[in-house]
Amino acid sequence: xxxxxxxxxxxxxxxxxxxxxxxxxxxxxxxxxxxxxxxxxxxxxxxxxxxxxxxxxxxxxxxxxxxxxxxxxxxxxxxxxxxxxxxxxxxxxxxxxxxxxxxxxxxxxxxxxxxxxxxxxxxxxxxxxxxxxxxxxxxxxxxxxxxxxxxxxxxxxxxxxxxxxxxxxxxxxxxxxxxxxxxxxxxxxxxxxxxxxxxxxxxxxxxxxxxxxxxxxxxxxxxxxxxxxxxxxxxxxxxxxxxxxxxxxxxxxxxxxxxxxxxxxxxxxxxxxxxxxxxxxxxxxxxxxxxxxxxxx
Amino acid sequence: xxxxxxxxxxxxxxxxxxxxxxxxxxxxxxxxxxxxxxxxxxxxxxxxxxxxxxxxxxxxxxxxxxxxxxxxxxxxxxxxxxxxxxxxxxxxxxxxxxxxxxxxxxxxxxxxxxxxxxxxxxxxxxxxxxxxxxxxxxxxxxxxxxxxxxxxxxxxxxxxxxxxxxxxxxxxxxxxxxxxxxxxxxxxxxxxxxxxxxxxxxxxxxxxxxxxxxxxxxxxxxxxxxxxxxxxxx
Numbered sequence: 001x002x003x004x005x006x007x008x009x010x011x012x013x014x015x016x017x018x019x020x021x022x023x024x025x026x027x028x029x030x031x032x033x034x035x036x037x038x039x040x041x042x043x044x045x046x047x048x049x050x051x052x053x054x055x056x057x058x059x060x061x062x063x064x065x066x067x068x069x070x071x072x073x074x075x076x077x078x079x080x081x082x083x084x085x086x087x088x089x090x091x092x093x094x095x096x097x098x099x100x101x102x103x104x105x106x107x108x109x110x111x112x113x114x115x116x117x118x119x120x121x122x123x124x125x126x127x128x129x130x131x132x133x134x135x136x137x138x139x140x141x142x143x144x145x146x147x148x149x150x151x152x153x154x155x156x157x158x159x160x161x162x163x164x165x166x167x168x169x170x171x172x173x174x175x176x177x178x179x180x181x182x183x184x185x186x187x188x189x190x191x192x193x194x195x196x197x198x199x200x201x202x203x204x205x206x207x208x209x210x211x212x213x214x215x216x217x218x219x220x221x222x223x224x225x226x227x228x229x230x231x232x233x234x235x236x237x238x239x240x241x242x243x244x245x246x247x248x249x250x251x252x253x254x255x256x257x258x259x260x261x262x263x264x265x266x267x268x269x270x271x272x273x274x275x276x277x278x279x280x281x282x283x284x285x286x287x288x289x290x291x292x293x294x295x296x297x
Numbered sequence: 298x299x300x301x302x303x304x305x306x307x308x309x310x311x312x313x314x315x316x317x318x319x320x321x322x323x324x325x326x327x328x329x330x331x332x333x334x335x336x337x338x339x340x341x342x343x344x345x346x347x348x349x350x351x352x353x354x355x356x357x358x359x360x361x362x363x364x365x366x367x368x369x370x371x372x373x374x375x376x377x378x379x380x381x382x383x384x385x386x387x388x389x390x391x392x393x394x395x396x397x398x399x400x401x402x403x404x405x406x407x408x409x410x411x412x413x414x415x416x417x418x419x420x421x422x423x424x425x426x427x428x429x430x431x432x433x434x435x436x437x438x439x440x441x442x443x444x445x446x447x448x449x450x451x452x453x454x455x456x457x458x459x460x461x462x463x464x465x466x467x468x469x470x471x472x473x474x475x476x477x478x479x480x481x482x483x484x485x486x487x488x489x490x491x492x493x494x495x496x497x498x499x500x501x502x503x504x505x506x507x508x509x510x511x512x513x514x515x516x517x518x519x520x521x522x523x524x525x526x527x528x529x530x531x
Contacts, residue, residue, distance in 0.1 A: 034383060072384075076443035083440045083447065087454040087463070102455050109439075116439040120384060127383045136379075152372075155327045159376045162331035170339060190339055191482050191506055194352065198332055199489045205324040206491075212320040280451075287445050 012132045018060035019133045022235035023142040025242065026130040032246030033126040037119040040253040041260040043111070046118030053125035062132045069128045070121075077117055078282040084113030085276045097269045100276070107272045111262040136160050141225045150223050162201070169197045317494070322361060325494075326369055329353030333373040333392075334380070346445060347475040350377075354392055355399045355483035359409065360494055363400020367393045387437045391430045398422045399480070409500035416512065419480035423472040430472070431465040440464050446471045458528045466524040473520060474513050481509045 033049060040046065057063040088094055088109020097105045140153040173193040183189040212218075253259040267275075317325075330353055337350030354373065358366025370392025377385040399422060403409035408418040434442055440460050441447055446467040453463035485503040487495055 030383075072443075075447075076384075076438060076441050079443060079447035079451075080439045080441035083450060083454065083460070086451065087440065087460045089435065089439055089460055113439055116437070120438070123383050127378065131379055139379075151323055155323060155330070155372055156376060156379075158324070158327035159330040159334070159372060160379070162327055163334055163376075163380075166331050166335040167338070170335065190345065190349075191478070192485075194332065194336065194482055195486050195489050198328065198356070198486045201328045201331075202325070202490060202494070205328055206321065209318065209321040209324045212324065213318070217320055217323070283447065287448055290445065 011135055012060075012062045012065055014061050014133065016060045016133070018056055018129065021133075021238055022229060022231050023130075023134050023139045024145070024231070025235045025239035026134060027142070028239045029242045029246070030123075030127050030130050032242055032250075034123050036246050036250050036253070037123050039250050039258065041112075041115045041258040041262075042253065043114050043118055043265065044261065045249070045253070045259065046115065046122050049122040050118060050125055053122060053129055056129050057125075060129060060133045062129070065132060066125070066128055069132075070124065073121060073124065075283060075286050076120065078279040078286070080117055081110070081113050081279040082276055082283060084109035084116075085272060085279070088112065097272045105272060105276055107267050107269065110267050110272055110275070111260075111265055115260075135227070137225070137227045138229050141227055141229045144223065144225075145229075151218070154217075166197055166201070169200065170194070173197060317361065322365065325361065326357060326365065326372065329357040329369045330372045330376055332356070333369065334376055337377070347471060347478060349475065349479060349482075351392060351395050351476070352479045352483050352486070354396045355480055356486055358396040358400035359403045359483065359487060359500065360490065360498060362404065363397045366396030366400045370396045387433045388430065390433070391426050394429050395422050395426050395476070398425055399483075403498065403500055407499065409498075411501055412504055415480065415484065415501060416477065419477040420473065420516070422480065423476035424469065426476060427465060427469045427472045431461060431468055434464050434468065435461055442468075444471070453524070453528050456528050462528075466528065469524065470517055470521055474517050477509065477513045477516065478506075481506060 033053070037046060037049065054066070057066045085097075085105050085107075086103055088106050089112050090108050094106040094108045097107045099105070136157060140157045144150060144153055170190075170193050173196055174189050177183065177189055177193065332353035333350050336352050337348055339345075340347055340349040350373065351370075354366050354369050357369040371389055373392055374385050374389035399418070402418040402421070403415075406418075408414045408421075434440060440450055440463070449467035449470065450463045453466050454460065458466065481504070484500065485506070487498070487500060488503045
């Protein structure tokens with residue numbers, strides 16, 4: 001895997017309806033999603049949220065990168081389900097389903113496993129849709145309207161600009177090490193490469209610091225932005241609908257004691273057994289592939 | 298001979314600590330955050346068995362101060378959530394706790410004066426970070442992290458340990474390796490920084506990483522033996 005490959009997630013340029021929504025309206029939806037996901041244990045609601053977020057992807061034209069981004073969930077999902085089958089995060093007594101060697105499988109934790117997974121999946125998909133359809137500068141301009149400190153926004157924006165620069169420089173330094181017959185992979189190559197990258201960056205930011213000082217950074221007064229973000233009536237509608245809908249669902253869920261429907265969902269023993277085989281097998285395959293990759297190189 | 302321009306000369310406070318200009322701090326912090334994010338990404342891309350996502354936190358906490366390090370921790374997890382979704386957001390607490398320990402450890406408790414003391418500080422950071430991270434892993438992710446440590450978690454579960462204990466046992470191993478290596482890489486970087494930045498920091502000179510990697514391997518194996526012994530006799 002090349003060090004110079006782009007980070008997995010970034011803004012995907014476009015002019016879709018989703019791209020044109022004001023970042024603040026999108027933030028309302030993402031925050032609402034996180035609040036709802038962590039205040040409910042209703043699997044239907046959680047996976048409904050995930051489905052809704054996923055259906056936005058084709059509208060925004062980001063289906064492929066979204067699926068690529070969501071791949072990071074495969075190891076977590078497989079190990080989460082496997083662990084919940086062998087050690088349910090619910091009170092005993094547990095219902096014994098089967099034995100595989102020394103492992104005892106239980107069905108009681110599977111519902112909770114799906115709840116945890118649903119939370120992560122729904123929040124991740126909605127957040128990825130926002131990130132992939134929002135220009136970072138528009139996001140920071142919008143955040144400053146929420147009275148987020150200008151310095152905080154500046155640091156976050158500068159970080160996002162520095163990440164690809166650092167990635168490129170680490171790649172260059174490791175290639176230079178390789179061309180001189182030194183190790184180009186593993187700890188022995190990666191750790192020493194951080195020193196020149198960081199020190200080089202420090203020398204550059206000292207000049208940037210002078211530049212900021214000469215432009216009166218930190219002075220009081222109204223800050224302008226090159227990019228203008230307009231709030232249209234449709235953005236208000238989307239934001240208000242999101243806030244009302246999600247706040248209502250949070251309230252209903254809390255009033256119903258997290259709205260768990262575990263009594264309605266029964267997992268057959270054979271399903272639990274095979275799910276464990278698939279989940280544990282997938283996770284073991286990932287670990288094995290990682291080890292083979294590490295030793296091969 | 299010309300030299301590169303530098304920011305305004307840092308002033309010394311009465312306590313002998315360097316008081317850097319705010320514009321320099323505001324530009325240094327994103328560099329530390331970017332180092333955290335890129336370090337974490339490289340460790341993931343190269344399938345290294347550690348996270349490497351707190352090196353910038355350690356540098357900022359030691360050079361700028363513990364609370365600036367905490368800000369780097371907050372920005373790291375916020376920035377990561379803008380790149381790959383909010384899964385790293387709950388771990389902001391771990392980054393903040395690590396920053397406070399590294400910062401106060403070196404600047405107030407003088408745990409950076411010798412190599413053994415600094416090694417001990419990194420072990421303390423690793424243990425406390427695990428104490429903070431384990432409940433988050435259990436509550437938010439049901440004990441799963443998606444990396445190789447989950448295989449260890451599963452093994453501890455199989456021998457009868459409970460979920461929290463299993464997550465703690467597997468996390469302490471990766472955390473020890475990660476924080477000790479990260480701490481000593483930060484030490485090497487701090488030594489290479491301009492003296493104007495590190496004038497007020499009382500910290501030992503860096504040591505070759507090869508020796509540290511051997512020490513890390515020893516510590517991890519030792520702790521592995523202990524946790525396996527405790528799990529079997531549970």
